[in-house]
Amino acid sequence: MISNLAKAGWRFKRPSVIPGFGLTLGFTLAYLALIVLIPLTGLVWRSASLGFTGFWQVASDPRTVNALKISFGTAFVAALINVVFGVIVAWVLVRYRFPGRRIIDAIVDLPFALPTAVAGIALTSLYAKNGWIGQLLQPLGIKVAFTPIGITIALIFVGLPFVVRTVQPVMEEIRKEVEEAAATLGANRFQTITRVLLPGLQPAILTGFALAFARAVGEYGSVIFIAGNLPYVSEIAPLLIVIRLEEFDYAGATAIAAIMLLLSFAMLFVINLIQAWSRRRYGYGT
Amino acid sequence: MDVRVSGVRKEFDRFPALHDVSLEINSGELIALLGPSGSGKTTLLRLIAGLESPTEGKVFFGDEDASLKSVQERNVGFVFQHYALFRHMTVIDNVGFGLKVRPNSSRPSSEEIRRRSSELLDFVQLSGLEKRYPAQLSGGQRQRVALARAMAIEPRILLLDEPFGALDAKVRKELRRWLREIHDKTKHTTVFVTHDQDEALELADRVVVMSQGRIEQIGTPDEVYDKPNSPFVYSFIGESSKIDVRVENGELWLADRRLGLKSDLPDGDASLYFRPHDVALVSDSDACIMGTVVASRRVGATRRVELEIGGASERIEIGISADHPAKEMSGIAFRPQHWRVFPKS
Numbered sequence: 001m002i003s004n005l006a007k008a009g010w011r012f013k014r015p016s017v018i019p020g021f022g023l024t025l026g027f028t029l030a031y032l033a034l035i036v037l038i039p040l041t042g043l044v045w046r047s048a049s050l051g052f053t054g055f056w057q058v059a060s061d062p063r064t065v066n067a068l069k070i071s072f073g074t075a076f077v078a079a080l081i082n083v084v085f086g087v088i089v090a091w092v093l094v095r096y097r098f099p100g101r102r103i104i105d106a107i108v109d110l111p112f113a114l115p116t117a118v119a120g121i122a123l124t125s126l127y128a129k130n131g132w133i134g135q136l137l138q139p140l141g142i143k144v145a146f147t148p149i150g151i152t153i154a155l156i157f158v159g160l161p162f163v164v165r166t167v168q169p170v171m172e173e174i175r176k177e178v179e180e181a182a183a184t185l186g187a188n189r190f191q192t193i194t195r196v197l198l199p200g201l202q203p204a205i206l207t208g209f210a211l212a213f214a215r216a217v218g219e220y221g222s223v224i225f226i227a228g229n230l231p232y233v234s235e236i237a238p239l240l241i242v243i244r245l246e247e248f249d250y251a252g253a254t255a256i257a258a259i260m261l262l263l264s265f266a267m268l269f270v271i272n273l274i275q276a277w278s279r280r281r282y283g284y285g286t
Numbered sequence: 287m288d289v290r291v292s293g294v295r296k297e298f299d300r301f302p303a304l305h306d307v308s309l310e311i312n313s314g315e316l317i318a319l320l321g322p323s324g325s326g327k328t329t330l331l332r333l334i335a336g337l338e339s340p341t342e343g344k345v346f347f348g349d350e351d352a353s354l355k356s357v358q359e360r361n362v363g364f365v366f367q368h369y370a371l372f373r374h375m376t377v378i379d380n381v382g383f384g385l386k387v388r389p390n391s392s393r394p395s396s397e398e399i400r401r402r403s404s405e406l407l408d409f410v411q412l413s414g415l416e417k418r419y420p421a422q423l424s425g426g427q428r429q430r431v432a433l434a435r436a437m438a439i440e441p442r443i444l445l446l447d448e449p450f451g452a453l454d455a456k457v458r459k460e461l462r463r464w465l466r467e468i469h470d471k472t473k474h475t476t477v478f479v480t481h482d483q484d485e486a487l488e489l490a491d492r493v494v495v496m497s498q499g500r501i502e503q504i505g506t507p508d509e510v511y512d513k514p515n516s517p518f519v520y521s522f523i524g525e526s527s528k529i530d531v532r533v534e535n536g537e538l539w540l541a542d543r544r545l546g547l548k549s550d551l552p553d554g555d556a557s558l559y560f561r562p563h564d565v566a567l568v569s570d571s572d573a574c575i576m577g578t579v580v581a582s583r584r585v586g587a588t589r590r591v592e593l594e595i596g597g598a599s600e601r602i603e604i605g606i607s608a609d610h611p612a613k614e615m616s617g618i619a620f621r622p623q624h625w626r627v628f629p630k631s
Contacts, residue, residue: 177370180337181432183357184364185384185439195387199374281374281419 040261047254058255063231064240067256071237072263074148075216078155079163082212083205086163087198093164094171108164111157119157120225127153127226146228151236154222159212166211170204203278210271217264287347287442287475288313289334294343296329303329304499306343311443314473316466318486321496322522327479328447330496334477335445336360347442363436363474367448369428371420377431378403378416384439406434409468426457433465437472446478450485462489483523487511495519517628520559527602529558529575529595530630538627541596546573546621555630560622563588563605567620574619577602582612593618 047055058064093105111119127134127144134145144150174197182192198205220238227234237260244253289311296304304326311317319327332338334345336357344353352360371380381403385394394402407413410430420428429449436444449465450458466489469476480486486493487507495502495510495518503510503519514520521528531538531545533556538545549556568574577593580601584590588605591612595602604620606612 175368175370177366177368178372180357181364181366181370181435182372182383182387184335184337184360184362185387185435186358186361187383187387188358191387195383196372200372202374 043254043257043261047251047258050251050255054251055255058252059259063235064237064256064259066232067235067237067240068259068263070148070151070233070235071217071260074151074155074236075213075219078152078159078216079209079213081152081156082159082163083209086160086208086212087167087201087205089160090164090167090171094168108161110161111159112161116158116219116221117225120154120222123150123154123157123222124226145226146230147234150226150228151223151234154226155216155219158219158222159216162211162215163205163208166208167201167204170201174200203275206271206275206278210268214264214268217260289443289475289477290346291330291334292344292346294330294333294340294345296326296333296338297341302499304333304340307499307501309494309501309504311475311477313475315475316469316489316491317477318490318493319477319479319496320481320483320486320493320523321502322481324498325496326499327481327494327496329499331445331447331477331479334443335362335364337364361439361442363433363439363441363444365429365432365436365444365446365449367451369420369425369432369452371428371431371435373420375419376416377412377418377420377423378407380420380431381406381434381438383435403434403438406438407431409437410434411464424457425453426461429453429461433468437474441474444474444476446476448479448481450482451480458485465489487523495522497522512624514559514626517557517559517631520626520628525562525603526559527562527604529600529602531556531558531627533627540575543576544573545575547625547627549627551627551629556627557630558622558625558627560625562590562603564623565604565606565620566623567606567610567618569619574621576617576619577604579612579614579616579618582614584608591618 050058089104089108093101093108124145125131127137127150129135129138129143129145131145137144142149144153178196178200179192182196187195218238220236220242223236224239227236227239229235229239237256241253241256244250244256291307291309291311294304294307295302307326307330309330319330321327329338333340336345336352336355340353344351346352347360372383375383378400382399385399385402388394393399404413404416407416410433412427412430412434415423415427420431423431429452433446433449446465450461453461462485465478478489487510490507492504492506493510494504497518503515505513510519511524514523517528520526529540531540533539533549533551533553535553536548536550538547538549538556538558545558547558575595577595579591580594581592582589585605587608589608589610589612590603590605592601592603594600604618606618612618
């Protein structure tokens with residue numbers, strides 16, 4: 001009888017020898033509520049004061065739509081570029097031993113620590129028409145500063161460490177034997193990398209992508225300097241929120257924020273689903 | 287495929303791992319490289335595979351100098367101790383990998399690859415698990431996938447590095463018998479590394495005993511067990527007892543007692559080796575080894591007694607029949623049936 005009950009499907013709490021489940025779960029929920037859920041609920045509640053038509057008006061306003069497109073579009077492109085170069089940086093740091101490796105390893109973390117406004121100003125002065133890099137691109141007809149390209153560059157800067165730092169530890173764990181096995185089976189270096197190593201890193205790369213993307217969507221400080229902030233062209237959603245706040249249009253600001261929240265959550269949720277699926281399949285982290 | 291290792295030396299950062307090793311492997315043979323850890327057996331296997339390159343010396347596959355070829359070109363099947371399966375690929379994709387990465391000119395069609403992979407899975411008794419991922423298999427199953435993957439490329443030689451090392455004792459025994467069967471069917475020239483002497487003696491046609499980067503002895507399991515040619519092999523394979531003796535005029539002496547054993551070694555200190563179970567008890571003879579029983583315990587069908595010989599310092603073990611009334615402090619006189627004397631090292 002008891003054993004039947006024990007088998008009966010899903011139960012809230014599984015028996016465990018590790019004590020403190022109730023206490024730690026309670027703490028986790030309270031903490032998450034305090035730090036994350038309550039502010040976000042306030043946000044949704046505030047934007048709800050607009051009513052559905054008011055909300056739709058803000059949401060379908062071309063300026064909002066453009067700002068959201070720019071924010072998510074540039075963040076997406078920046079995260080993609082970060083994946084490519086972040087994996088290469090991680091590869092170099094993990095695979096090779098060379099003088100100055102530790103310094104490069106430390107430099108990767110700089111975007112974490114540096115006030116992003118500083119980065120934005122530095123990038124702007126580099127890429128502006130008369131900047132070091134900008135003046136080289138000018139004759140080619142490429143304008144970086146004050147365009148979405150500039151935004152993307154700023155977002156690449158802030159997102160890089162996320163990719164490197166998530167991929168690096170997983171790469172370190174790859175056993176030399178797996179590569180040797182591929183070699184004895186006749187695979188050349190290129191085939192070993194594209195068919196064995198990279199697919200094995202895919203979950204870590206996806207996590208890095210998600211983090212870099214999420215960070216880029218929320219980025220404000222570095223972007224506003226380089227973006228030029230032209231409505232419809234290079235105005236990001238976080239900036240539009242600030243503009244609405246300065247106009248004392250609190251409901252409008254929270255409406256845009258709520259839309260961003262929804263989109264971000266949906267994207268991260270999908271990425272998480274893909275990861276859970278691949279983890280189940282390959283048996284990572286089990 | 288005959289394999290010949292000729293005068294190979296290997297150093298890692300000037301630390302020598304192999305000293306001048308030569309070895310001939312005949313086509314179709316099953317060879318065990320046996321030795322304690324650090325004896326260089328895995329290094330030798332990796333040199334044959336091409337995963338390491340020798341500091342000096344050459345490796346021949348048939349008449350061809352394989353040292354000039356890369357791992358990829360050598361076409362060897364290598365099985366790793368920890369399987370080294372590709373965890374993002376299904377079982378059948380793992381097995382087919384070696385065929386899929388071939389250049390266009392020699393790559394079979396994808397149906398052909400699929401067919402051959404599932405044949406091999408059948409052969410290693412894993413049919414039905416094609417769609418599984420390595421993480422969903424037991425250790426023994428993973429090792430069989432690894433073997434099927436290695437065999438898929440039709441290797442010229444099959445190399446196994448401690449293939450059963452990570453498995454539990456029962457699975458290990460099963461796989462051991464199974465590997466022998468597979469070898470009898472396919473007749474691949476096979477070299478495997480092990481530190482488990484039972485595994486080597488049971489499985490191999492010939493055993494290569496290694497120690498400290500050198501080959502100590504090469505021979506059939508009977509030869510290395512019955513006629514060990516060095517103190518190391520004597521003590522490493524099977525059980526052995528050792529007594530420090532003295533050679534005088536072609537006879538062995540222990541202190542002032544003649545042992546009734548002859549030797550053609552020159553006069554001087556020597557070590558006498560024999561198997562503990564291979565002794566004959568003698569009653570009151572002056573030419574024998576005398577000992578005092580200090581401990582006795584029952585081991586399976588025999589009784590194992592620990593004897594004190596001469597001074598208190600030397601203790602050895604012998605095996606006697608279980609019904610022998612060996613009491614503590616009683617005396618036992620015996621003479622080994624088979625034995626060898628080596629000059630004191």
